[in-house]
Amino acid sequence: MEIKDRVLVVEDDKRISNFIKTVLEANNYDVIVAQTGAEAYSMVTSQCPDVVILDLGLPDMDGMKILQGVREWSAMPVIVVSARTHERDKVEALDLGADDYITKPFGTSELLARIRTAIRHTRSGIPNQPGGQTGVFKSGGLTIDYDKHRVFIDGVDAGLTQNEYKIVSLLGKYAGKVMTYDYIIKEIWGPNMKNDNRILRVNMANIRRKIEKNPAEPQYIFTEVGVGYRIVAGLGRDAASQRKWNKIW
Numbered sequence: 001m002e003i004k005d006r007v008l009v010v011e012d013d014k015r016i017s018n019f020i021k022t023v024l025e026a027n028n029y030d031v032i033v034a035q036t037g038a039e040a041y042s043m044v045t046s047q048c049p050d051v052v053i054l055d056l057g058l059p060d061m062d063g064m065k066i067l068q069g070v071r072e073w074s075a076m077p078v079i080v081v082s083a084r085t086h087e088r089d090k091v092e093a094l095d096l097g098a099d100d101y102i103t104k105p106f107g108t109s110e111l112l113a114r115i116r117t118a119i120r121h122t123r124s125g126i127p128n129q130p131g132g133q134t135g136v137f138k139s140g141g142l143t144i145d146y147d148k149h150r151v152f153i154d155g156v157d158a159g160l161t162q163n164e165y166k167i168v169s170l171l172g173k174y175a176g177k178v179m180t181y182d183y184i185i186k187e188i189w190g191p192n193m194k195n196d197n198r199i200l201r202v203n204m205a206n207i208r209r210k211i212e213k214n215p216a217e218p219q220y221i222f223t224e225v226g227v228g229y230r231i232v233a234g235l236g237r238d239a240a241s242q243r244k245w246n247k248i249w
Helices: 014-026 037-047 063-071 087-095 108-125 162-173 181-189 198-211 237-245
Strands: 006-010 030-034 051-054 078-082 100-103 136-139 142-145 150-153 221-224 228-231
Touching (some): 030 037, 037 051, 051 063, 078 087, 100 108, 136 162, 142 162, 150 162, 162 181, 162 228
Parallel strands (some): 006 030, 051 078, 078 100
Antiparallel strands (some): 136 142, 142 150
């Protein structure tokens, strides 16, 4: 199962958003669209995009406010696409954490290049992002391929969804360490989902069904009761002993 990079397009002009959506989908991106700032906030946390294309002139709030809010908890790439051409607007957006600034009208080749660059920089240079990892992690029959954004079990693609992959890749990055529920939720869904473990537990149940031979006796991802989850750095006595008492949440 191929995991496409997800792009959130925040644009209130339907003609422009439809045009960008068509171009990106033709280039193998998964595209979601928000037409207001409120929709954008909701989608950033619920849909976990890999990159945000942000217009500043939204009907309910200034795009700068969205940019500032995202940067309070996440380093996901944000590319501002705006009709504002004044230097002070570009400087403000970049100072607030925008990864790039494109003025309208723009060329599709330029937009695609900026998106590729933003995603590449995130995955190669930001250690605290779920996607900010390269190479391969292996533990027994489990393989996390950070470059392909896929998880394999005994060489077979596990078919994880985008959010499931992000959870597993985050745990793999800190293999052997316990990641608390709150930390995982904040990294994947943002601060608005904090203290609500239900969505994480649903995703974890789905992950275990896909990667574990027996989800009731996991080999790879263990629950530290009342604390969080841990992925084993290697299969051996640690995994065998923990399976005896590990409780599935």
